[in-house]
Amino acid sequence: MTNLIDIENLGKRYGDFVLTGVNLAVEPGTVVGFIGSNGAGKTTTLKAALGLITADEGTVRLFGQVAAPGSAAVEELKSRIGVVLDTCAFPSTCRVGDIASIGRVAYATWDDARWNELTALFQLAPKKKVADLSRGMGMKLSLAFALAHHPELLVLDEATAGLDPIARDEVLDILRDFMATGERGILMSTHITSDLEKIADEIVCVDNGRIMFAAPKDVLTDEAGVARCRAADVAAVLEAGFFAPGTARVLRHDYGCDLLVPDRFAFGRAFPDIPVDKATIEDYMTLTLKGESR
């Protein structure tokens, strides 16, 4: 099956910041979570992938096709994508009820019934001005707009930021519903990694403009673990050759050391006296990015 989006060797320079060699793909039926610290390059990647900024290098294939920027072909491909960026894109004087008219002009596939359904679900009153919406309500408005034209791919940049936990769960339910056909996909950047634990299939982590790891979510959260070690335990594990030199990641705390282990079951068998917990996406990212390499 053709990927919904293929980003190959993407590069972009902003002064000292260099995004380079970014590869990322969304297969039909998958949700890809895109994570990384502030300023790591997530928004730059997403904007370059959508042609909102010009990349310095790389190729972006939408639905299997590469089309020239600004061409009718690329506009047609982009109309099959629903986009939510981290700011509400509608004019502040617009009222919620007026926004459907923008959708009707912009998208041949615009669906008024779906728009009405989503704005009602999100409790967005038609008379409310965009300027008077809270940040969370603005995100819901953008999400309703992105979904009401029945996209095949959703690209979300921090779309659940600013939403309270109940609203985030509502949004996650809508995203699950969107994925139910098995042919669509989502590429979403977020700092709320617990949302990705609920919905993502793949996790891609960028740091300082480079991809640091890309793996199925289950590998990170089911197989990987964090061993709670004393300093002597770390030395023993390294001495036993459990890790190839330089591949262990250790974070020291006042009360001991956390050691990232790729297979917590194998670790538990090899070192039954060292407690090992399941890793979260946040553990995996923090230890990979901030852990001392041993």
Ligand SMILES: Nc1ncnc2c1ncn2[C@@H]1O[C@H](COP(=O)(O)OP(=O)(O)OP(=O)(O)O)[C@@H](O)[C@H]1O
């Ligand atoms: N228009 C721009 N002009 C100059 N530098 C920019 C521009 N946009 C982004 N940058 C720089 O590019 C780097 C990456 O920014 P980007 O917004 O992609 O990070 P991010 O991973 O999305 O961060 P955050 O999680 O904070 O949203 C940062 O150093 C930022 O200052």
